[in-house]
Amino acid sequence: MINKIFNNTNSIPAFLAPMAGFTDAPFRLLCTKLGCRMSVSEMISAKAMVYRDKKTATLAKIAEGEAPVSIQLFGHEADVMAEAACMVAESSFEGCDFAKPPVAIDINMGCPVKKIYSSGDGSALMRDPELCARLVEGAKKCGLPVTVKIRAGITAQTKNAVEVAKACTEAGASAVCVHGRTREQMYAPGVDLDIIAAVRDALPESIYVIGNGDVKDLKSAKRMVDYTGCNAVMIGREALGNPWAFAEIASNGENYYPPTTEDRIETAAALIRAVCSEKGEFAGVRESRGRAAHFIKGLRGAAEIRAAINQAESLQEIMDILKI
Ligand SMILES: Cc1cc2nc3c(=O)[nH]c(=O)nc-3n(C[C@H](O)[C@H](O)[C@H](O)COP(=O)(O)O)c2cc1C
Structure with a gap:
């Protein structure tokens, strides 16, 4: 293998x-x-x-x-x-x-x-x-x-x-x-x-x-x-x-298209959902704060989004912040 x-x-x-x-x-x-x-x-x-x-x-x-x-x-x-x-x-x-x-x-x-x-x-x-x-x-x-x-x-x-x-x-x-x-x-x-x-x-x-x-x-x-x-x-x-x-x-450099802003946000949201479903919403939401920050780094409004996610207490709140 x-x-x-x-x-x-x-x-x-x-x-x-x-x-x-x-x-x-x-x-x-x-x-x-x-x-x-x-x-x-x-x-x-x-x-x-x-x-x-x-x-x-x-x-x-x-x-x-x-x-x-x-x-x-x-x-x-x-x-x-x-x-x-x-x-x-x-x-x-x-x-x-x-x-x-x-x-x-x-x-x-x-x-x-x-x-x-x-x-x-x-x-x-x-x-x-x-x-x-x-x-x-x-x-x-x-x-x-x-x-x-x-x-x-x-x-x-x-x-x-x-x-x-x-x-x-x-x-x-x-x-x-x-x-x-x-x-x-x-x-x-x-x-x-x-x-x-x-x-x-x-x-x-x-x-x-x-x-x-x-x-x-x-x-x-x-x-x-x-x-x-x-x-x-x-x-x-x-x-x-x-x-x-x-x-x-x-x-290998052929047909590679970098992710769009939407790709990054949708992928972060899907990961956060998967983590919450795996570990339960309480632990998942807390773990997701750090993870989301990596995905939104460099996007317009990233600092505000990060601050809002850090305050979020539920999965739905995070999805609302990400507008998913
Ligand atoms: C948050 C974080 C956690 C890490 N945890 C481990 C770990 O559990 N085991 C390990 O061997 N290395 C761990 N590392 C080291 C990474 O596997 C890797 O060797 C290091 O980040 C260098 O690679 P990079 O320059 O691509 O980040 C960790 C690194 C970071 C940033």
Whole structure:
């Protein structure tokens, strides 16, 4: 399956990056419809999965019609990672709702957030490439392909993406996604393509390398692939308000028409409805505030619309504000 996803190359394979609070099943389905070829769930705590936490189960939902999805786990204990990965592979957790099985387990080795980092999870793992390898070995026990998502390193002085990527792939990871920034940089300034190229150069061809950072459109996707030699690109923040970036990349520049204002508003409204139907109106309305803001950014009156949506208490109020 992983081979098929990467090798069907009429256009650059563009994947949706995992983004906590955003890349749930309704959003991934929207991106699938626009040409996204694979996506990753929001990050899920391996420990919470093993403790059978109910909210965790809802994060791992996969909907009918989605492009292949991998489930991203975070944690720093190999035995816990193994158990959580097996629960995912066997769909053996309460509330498991997979319309189709996940295609891989992705291990989060890049999250820079203080709470995660100080627990030794996310990007903190890059301090210890041997531990990264043990986590991959643990997850591999579930029988699904294992992928890892790393950063350039922790600081400019300790850019060890190549070392970590080698350790993980020697331990059995099939693909490595490299976000070309250090933990210290968080999400700015611009992405370091050299580190992604260095990882690509250092690994055997049979291992897929996914380039991540600042891909916004066909031009930046081409630049990422041409410069680094990566096999696919992963889009994060741009997709939040412009999932049409997938359509542009899939079109390879032919017959691509950017979304109109109506398209953007109708798509935001449809997503908000889907989120409310999935999670209930109370949670859906609150979650939708941030999501709508991404879609209306740059439109005339965006600030007023955003302020009004932030005050809205019901789905109907949001639809009225969007005039849908
Ligand atoms: C709101 C938000 C949430 C994120 N959550 C995750 C996550 O759960 N797991 C992960 O590996 N990366 C996470 N990331 C990082 C993205 O997957 C991606 O690596 C990063 O945004 C760089 O890509 P971009 O420049 O295309 O946005 C998150 C990023 C953002 C902005």
